[in-house]
Each structure stands twice: as structure tokens, then as C-alpha cells.
Amino acid sequence: MARRESRAPYTDPKDVIAGLLAAYFTAGDDAPERLHAELSRPGLSSIGRVEGAALFPLPDGVDPAPERLRRAGMWLVRNGTDRRAVLVGLLLLEATARRADIPVLRMMGLLPDFTESVVRTIAGITGTTADLVWLAERAGAERRGYVIRALVDRADPMARRWLLRNALSDFGPGGNEFALRIAEVTRLADALVAVDRDDRLRDQAIGLMLRMTRHDDYGTVIDRYRDARRVFALIAAETTWMAPTSERCAELAAVVEELRTGASACLDWARGEREEILERLLVVLRSPAWTRTLDEAERDAGSETSYSGWRARWARAVLAIGHDGTMAGAIGNPLRRFEIRITLPIPPRSGVFGGVETRVLIDGRPIIADLFHQGAAEPPEKLLLRGELRATEEPRRVRLAEAWCTEGCCGGLYVTIVREGDEVVWRDWERQSGAGLAEEFRFAAPEYDREIARAEADHGWEWPARTLARLVNAAVLEDPTILGRWNCSVDWIGAVLGEYDVARIWLLDDSGEYSDQFGYGLHAEVEDLEGQARSVIEAFRVAHPRKMLEYQRSRLE
Structure with a gap:
């Protein structure tokens, strides 16, 4: 039988690096090239990614002077030929770098592997907002979020001015929370009032509001933004002078859809306030100048495979729907109690996409968004393609939404659907918290069946x-x-x-x-x-x- 090779015991990379640093700083000589050689040894491949870790604690009795830490760190950063060695050099600089080191740090920050550590180092030096802005305007999109976070933490006047016009980005997990922080730190609502006719600022406001309605990272946060109603009203009031573009058409159509069917519809609106905002947005978006922009976007896109052309068609479909949720000019009672809407993740300019949702409105109330904040409504492939919302005499327990993190973590929203004679009943609502669940809802069975059949047959939203x-x-x-x-x-x-x-x-x-x-x-x-x-x-x-x-x-x- 072949002898099984024994594996070396696992060693925490922090311990490996701390040991190498301790050996170097307790030695009598000051030769950083020796430390570089140790950090670059092939046998130390287990060090892996050390970016983002705090400075590794040195053993008791090993307490080099800050200037010695800085000299070693700068040598590794300036002369390093191995990624691991450069990262350790940056970690040594996080608490010791001076303003004189910033030109070198800025250049290193343009390299994706080092951006996060460089941003922490520069942010630790007072009076470096201009340097962070310089890096934010040049760093790659996938790393820009690190710099923006540092500017939000700093929140001095220069940082706020830059953030107001440039902060929208793909922040990754937690992006909706971060969009909320940006809106609060920059005093977005006050800025919209104070700055007259600034398209870029308005675009940022639209994008941040849409980002706060995304369900990633444990749910939407729009209900926690104290100025949400005010900002929506300001956006609607100022669309009259904004220049129409295909991107703005789509983003404002997404705002309209959100105010109709999303979490934003469930804010603590004054009577008629939300309807007035919707009316203002629709008047502008349906005006000749904006509809021509949609026409041109479809025509210029040409091919059916074009995303921009499909987006223009989607925006047009949103604008064709009346305030009551029915298609403009549709025959029948506009006050239906039960309605299904397929909503699409048209992104703001950061390019952040969410998922397609099957939203349910009961008397115009987005019931899923109202009852469940931890995740999005299920996609139509689950609720409509499989016939999950059809009502039979046999009660069916249906999951309408799942938490962003998974149901096993933060739950889902369930309802039981059953047909009782000439009525369809939604009852026995369930969610993880179990508190404040909705009452029982009853619908006229013929109208309910017609709406289910319409939604199941409607594929016009698809790409x-x-x-x-x-x-x-x-x-x-x-x-x-x-x-x-x-x-x-x-x-x-x-x-x-x-x-x-x-x-x-x-x-x-x-x-x-x-x-x-x-x-x-x-x-x-x-x-x-x-x-x-x-x-x-x-x-x-x-x-x-x-x-x-x-x-x-x-x-x-």
C-alpha cells in the first residue's frame, strides 16, 4: 500500500508574517532587502492575500520605532518585486506614513491589488482629501468604492462636494447601505435645494435613490432615509428643465415603477403626496421631447439584441400604465383589488443590476414590499411559469419572497392561497418574525383568474x-x-x-x-x-x- 504523504500543519498567514517581521526588527542590521527576500520565498505561498488585515501584532518585547517601520515599509513599496512583500510594506506604512510619502502611495493605489491598503494609509494622514479625490478619479471601477468610502468617513466640505456629483458606484455587497450613508453625509436634499439646475447632481440623486431600493445585503433601506419623500419630490419638480437622454428616461421610469410598486410606495406619505409626484414625473416623461428621445433610442439601437433598445421599449411600457395600475385606455374596472406587476432591474449609472420581481398589488398596495423588507419578490419563473398563484380548492402554501441572504438565514414571506366558491382567499401569512402579518384578503374569483391568466401570458417584458x-x-x-x-x-x-x-x-x-x-x-x-x-x-x-x-x-x- 502506498504511504500517504503527511500534510504540514496549517499556519495562520498572520503568524508567518509576524514572525518574519519580528526576526527582522530584532536583528541588529537594517537591511530591508533581507526582509524582502524572506517575504518572497516560494515556500511562503500560504501567505496569500494579506490586504485588508490590520498590522500584524509583533511579539512582546519587539517594538521598533515608528521611523524604522516607515523606512522598511517604504523600501518594500518602492523596490518590491513580489506582491506579498509590497503588501506587507503598505501595512507597515498604515500607521507611519507621512505627507512626503503620498506621491509614491498615489501611484501604488492605481494598481488594483494595492488600492484598499493605500486608501487606508492616505486616509490616516490629515489634510489628504484632495489626494483621495485624485485617486477616486483614476482608480478602476472595481476599486473606486474603497476611495469613496474613505471620503464618506471624512465628510469634510471638499469630500462632500465631490461625493455629491461623483459618488454613485458599484459598491458591492452593502451598496444600498452605503448609498444611504452618502445621501445623509452629503445632505442630499439640502444640496438639491441649494444648487440650481445641475444635471450631474440630479443624476446622482436619482441613482442613489434607486440604489437604496435594491434588495441586496439584507433588504432595502429607503424607509430609513429620513429625507426620502423630500428628495423624490425635488427630483419630480426639477425634471421639467433636465435635458432628456435615454439613460434619464430609463432611470426616471424606474423611479415611477418604484413609487408605484416598490418599497418607496410604502413610505409614510401624506394624503395625495405620492400621486402628485407620480403625476409630475409622468407629465414630463410623456411630453414630446422625452418621447422623441425614446423613439431615437429605439431607432439608433436597431437590433432586437441591443440592451439600449430594449431598455427604451421597457421605459415606454412603464409610461403606458395609468396611476391606477391599468394600461392606459384599458377596458374594465380600473379599481381592481388584485394586480400582478413584473418589475425589471433597470440600473442607475453604476451598472448595478437586481433581479426581475413578481410584485403583487392589493388595492394598489404593494403587499410584498409592505410586509417583507429582507429580500425581493420571487421571479415570474417561480410564481407564474409554474402556476404557483393559481387558486384551487386545495390550499396551496406559496413563497412570495425570499431574504437576500437565503431563507435559512433571514426567512421568507409565505401565504396560503385557496378557492372558496366564487372567491379566492389569501390567508395564513407567514414570515420569520411572525409579527404584524397582514389580514386575510378575498378576491372575486373570475377577476382573479383573469389577472393570473393575463400575467402568465404576458412576456412582453422579456429580453x-x-x-x-x-x-x-x-x-x-x-x-x-x-x-x-x-x-x-x-x-x-x-x-x-x-x-x-x-x-x-x-x-x-x-x-x-x-x-x-x-x-x-x-x-x-x-x-x-x-x-x-x-x-x-x-x-x-x-x-x-x-x-x-x-x-x-x-x-x-
């Missing part, structure tokens, strides 16, 4: 990749043997706006002790989406899906 994903999904749901013959099942089939022309298929191979996930992307063939979906299903029928996936991967490569 091509989402349509392809729906067609494939519907086929495997209708005939479980398509994947079942290979002991496979669906994990997720869908598409996101961040990958506009790609449908993603993720499957589970259940033949082993544990399910094995595999998947790939399909580029949507707009000319014949139904034919493409049939080809995918036929491939699944005749061979194990892994074979088809391997072929597709080779084609894409």
Missing part, C-alpha cells in the same frame, strides 16, 4: 435571452423525463440583464451520492428563439446533458 431561458424551462417542467432519464434535474435556468444576450442553464447530476452541479451559457439567437429552444431540448433527449454542454463550451471557446 431575448430571458425568453430562451423561459422556453427551455417550460419544456423541462412539462416533461420531467427529458432530464429524468439521465438522473438530472434543473438547478436554475434563467438570464440576467448583466449578461444581456446570454441564457444560463445550470443542472444537477443526481446519479451519485451527492448532486453535482454543471452548466453553461447559451447566446440567444434572436431570429428563431423557439427553434433554438427546441434544439436544446432535443439534444437533452438524445444524449446526457453533459455531452451537449461540452459541445457548447467548445463552440464558445
Whole structure:
């Protein structure tokens, strides 16, 4: 029997680095190249990513003078040829750097691996707001958030002026919380009043408000922004002089949709206040100048596969809906008690996308947003494609929303749907906290059934990749043997706006002790989406899906 090789015990990278620093600083000589050689040894690959850690504590009795720490750190930063050594040099500088070191630090901050540590170092030196702004305007988009956070923490007049016009960014997890901090630190509402006709400031305000309504990182925060109603009113009042662009059309349409069906509709509005804001926005967006902008965006986009063209069509669809939630000019009672709205994650200029939601309005009240703040409503593929909202005499427990982090962490929102004679009843609401749940709701069954049928048949909101994903999904749901013959099942089939022309298929191979996930992307063939979906299903029928996936991967490569 072959002898199993023993593995070396795990050593915390902090302990490794602390030991090397202790050995260096207790030595009599002052040769930073020796420290660099130790930090660059191949055998120390376990150090890995040390950026973001605090300065590693040195053993008792090892307390070098700050100037010695600084000299070693600057030598490693200026002369380092190994990423690990440079990172340790930056860590040594975090508490010891001087203003004279800033030119070198600014240059290092432009390198993605070092931005976070450089920002902490510069932020620790007084009077460096201008240097942080310099770095924010030059750092890559994926690292810019570090600098913006430092400017928010500083919040001096120069920082606030810059943030008011430049702070919108992809902040990553926690971005909605950070957007809230920016709005508060910059005194956004007061700035909108004080600064007259500044398009860039207004664009930032729109983007920050939309960002606060996103459900990432444990839910929306718009209800915690004290000036939310005031800022929405100021945005609506000032759209009359803003120059129409395709981006502004989409973002303001997203504001309209949010005020109709999202968490913002549930703010503590005065009577008629929200309706007045919606009226002002719609008057502007439906005016000739703004509708011409949408026309031009569709025409210039040309192809059906264009995101900008699809976005313009989406904005037009939002503007075609009346205040009461019905299509403009629709026949029938506009005061329906039950309505389904599919809402789309049109992003502000930061490019942050959320998910498609199936929102439910009861007497115009966005019931899911009102009752559940921890996550978004379920997508239509779960609630409509599978017929989850249909009412039968057999009660059905349906999950309407799931927490951003997962249901197992922060719960979900459930309701029981049942048909009782000529009425449909939504009852027995459940969520993790269990407090303050909604009352029972009853709907006239014929009207309820018509609304469900309308929503299930309405695919006008889809973009091509989402349509392809729906067609494939519907086929495997209708005939479980398509994947079942290979002991496979669906994990997720869908598409996101961040990958506009790609449908993603993720499957589970259940033949082993544990399910094995595999998947790939399909580029949507707009000319014949139904034919493409049939080809995918036929491939699944005749061979194990892994074979088809391997072929597709080779084609894409």
C-alpha cells in the first residue's frame, strides 16, 4: 500500500508574517532587502492575500520605532518585486506614513491589488482629501468604492462636494447601505435645494435613490432615509428643465415603477403626496421631447439584441400604465383589488443590476414590499411559469419572497392561497418574525383568474435571452423525463440583464451520492428563439446533458 504523504500543519498567514517581521526588527542590521527576500520565498505561498488585515501584532518585547517601520515599509513599496512583500510594506506604512510619502502611495493605489491598503494609509494622514479625490478619479471601477468610502468617513466640505456629483458606484455587497450613508453625509436634499439646475447632481440623486431600493445585503433601506419623500419630490419638480437622454428616461421610469410598486410606495406619505409626484414625473416623461428621445433610442439601437433598445421599449411600457395600475385606455374596472406587476432591474449609472420581481398589488398596495423588507419578490419563473398563484380548492402554501441572504438565514414571506366558491382567499401569512402579518384578503374569483391568466401570458417584458431561458424551462417542467432519464434535474435556468444576450442553464447530476452541479451559457439567437429552444431540448433527449454542454463550451471557446 502506498504511504500517504503527511500534510504540514496549517499556519495562520498572520503568524508567518509576524514572525518574519519580528526576526527582522530584532536583528541588529537594517537591511530591508533581507526582509524582502524572506517575504518572497516560494515556500511562503500560504501567505496569500494579506490586504485588508490590520498590522500584524509583533511579539512582546519587539517594538521598533515608528521611523524604522516607515523606512522598511517604504523600501518594500518602492523596490518590491513580489506582491506579498509590497503588501506587507503598505501595512507597515498604515500607521507611519507621512505627507512626503503620498506621491509614491498615489501611484501604488492605481494598481488594483494595492488600492484598499493605500486608501487606508492616505486616509490616516490629515489634510489628504484632495489626494483621495485624485485617486477616486483614476482608480478602476472595481476599486473606486474603497476611495469613496474613505471620503464618506471624512465628510469634510471638499469630500462632500465631490461625493455629491461623483459618488454613485458599484459598491458591492452593502451598496444600498452605503448609498444611504452618502445621501445623509452629503445632505442630499439640502444640496438639491441649494444648487440650481445641475444635471450631474440630479443624476446622482436619482441613482442613489434607486440604489437604496435594491434588495441586496439584507433588504432595502429607503424607509430609513429620513429625507426620502423630500428628495423624490425635488427630483419630480426639477425634471421639467433636465435635458432628456435615454439613460434619464430609463432611470426616471424606474423611479415611477418604484413609487408605484416598490418599497418607496410604502413610505409614510401624506394624503395625495405620492400621486402628485407620480403625476409630475409622468407629465414630463410623456411630453414630446422625452418621447422623441425614446423613439431615437429605439431607432439608433436597431437590433432586437441591443440592451439600449430594449431598455427604451421597457421605459415606454412603464409610461403606458395609468396611476391606477391599468394600461392606459384599458377596458374594465380600473379599481381592481388584485394586480400582478413584473418589475425589471433597470440600473442607475453604476451598472448595478437586481433581479426581475413578481410584485403583487392589493388595492394598489404593494403587499410584498409592505410586509417583507429582507429580500425581493420571487421571479415570474417561480410564481407564474409554474402556476404557483393559481387558486384551487386545495390550499396551496406559496413563497412570495425570499431574504437576500437565503431563507435559512433571514426567512421568507409565505401565504396560503385557496378557492372558496366564487372567491379566492389569501390567508395564513407567514414570515420569520411572525409579527404584524397582514389580514386575510378575498378576491372575486373570475377577476382573479383573469389577472393570473393575463400575467402568465404576458412576456412582453422579456429580453431575448430571458425568453430562451423561459422556453427551455417550460419544456423541462412539462416533461420531467427529458432530464429524468439521465438522473438530472434543473438547478436554475434563467438570464440576467448583466449578461444581456446570454441564457444560463445550470443542472444537477443526481446519479451519485451527492448532486453535482454543471452548466453553461447559451447566446440567444434572436431570429428563431423557439427553434433554438427546441434544439436544446432535443439534444437533452438524445444524449446526457453533459455531452451537449461540452459541445457548447467548445463552440464558445
